Amino acid sequence: MDMKEKMPITPTTPVTPSAAIPAAAHREAPSFADDAEPDMTDSAPRIDVSHQPNIEEASVPDLDTGRDPKMRADEVSVFYGEKQALKDVSIKIYDDLVTAFIGPSGCGKSTFLRCLNRMNDTIPTARVTGRIALDDEDITSSSMDVVQLRARVGMVFQKPNPFPKSIFENVAYGPRIHGLATNKVELQEIVEKSLRRAGLWEEVKDRLQESGTALSGGQQQRLCIARAIAVDPEVILMDEPCSALDPIATAKIEELIHELRGRYAIAIVTHNMQQAARVSQRTAFFHLGELVEYGKTSEIFTNPRMQRTTDYITGRYG
């Protein structure tokens, strides 16, 4: 395993015009009706599929289309005291794509996710270098209002963490402190809209005054997503949002991620590779603090370029 391999930022599939397939070039000698076996009709001309548009390509833009990313990180490194947890990570996150960060424990994926809304500021020994931009604004600068930033870049954690308050208050809290509603009716509208987007409204509309902590784990997680949505963020970061949930609650969150895609840029850290494959359009594989490979999810899981990625996703790591 070559540990010096560097991540390719280039698209993982150089599309070369397909040359004639040697097999297709076989001469068709005049064929007498094949009286052979029934159903031996495969002497039909080969269909050249190489020029048909790829459906997946069409719906997901290329890696360097030149359009502006929602967030971009350039050579971001993170140190915890002397220890370097993240090494020169550069990546772009687009607002209509879900980007999944995968990698073994301690690979730096959560550390990187937490850089994106400066959650690492809460760790005294943490030091972040490099540049991280939201649209074109440098969020690492000291003039950045971190509270405002975290409203624009919301976060959902592994363990659902609703406030020990009513369901309504959990969602209303953010809009209220950020002054997003001028009166009670508007606030109620925001709460309902957020709960609807989080797919929770039908389940809780008759008991908005009950405590958020009384909900099931999956409902609590969707409540946390509703809470993040309520302040109208541009980016939602999810740090293993399903690892404490059962498969049905997990499926609901994944469905929600699909619905939220397009409205918000979403970055998700997950240990579950199937989940990364299911919910994301871009996947970034981290290992030992490096971004090893970043590409289309469909490519990463069928034809990864890097040996380390291959070993990890096929279950050969370690």
Added chain:
Amino acid sequence: MQQASGHTLKAFDEDIERLRALISQMGGLAEHAIQEAMRCLVDRDLDGALRVVEDDQKLDALEIETERRAVQLIALRAPMAGDLRDVVAALKISGVVERIGDYAKNIAKRVPQLENVGKIEPLSLLPEMARIAMQMVHDVLDAFVERDAEAAVRVCERDNAVDDFYDSIFRTLLTHMMENPHTIGQAAHLLFVAKNLERVGDHATNIAEMVYYAATGTHMADGLGRTVR
């Protein structure tokens, strides 16, 4: 991309090896079926030809077994990347090898109808053509087991030889039929035998493309320019 070490989960390795072994076994049977069918044709061995026809059931059964195991492996192991490509290739290859077996069976079925066949000249060309086609099947399945993309490409290149044989036999038989109209029935049967062998070569080429994709993740048509040659 090479898959250097085994899976952390050993049972996964065993499942994939099992699948490869099944494909190898199928390949061996198909190869043998072609060889036997051709031998019976040349030796006028009617009993042997009947056995070839009966033995085709084994290939059919193995194809079903391969499908069952591949589906199970996908469901239980959720293979990714090279593993996934391998499993899909195994699934497709088993169908093609089964078809190659059908061609052998078809050749065997013609044996009883070919009396006095020794007098027809192209019969001397057919065994050699069969040998090349068989060798292609053999080598392409070895390439699958070894995940050897370059070996797969070499198999493709040999398909031309089989096609040349077919063209040559076609012309010879045509001439023969014109000169000896009473042998048209026999000659037509031989023509179908040649056509079947030509199809075997094509199928080996198709398998080679599947092997190439499984091993490299690129399609042969796209990859040839860069990877091999």
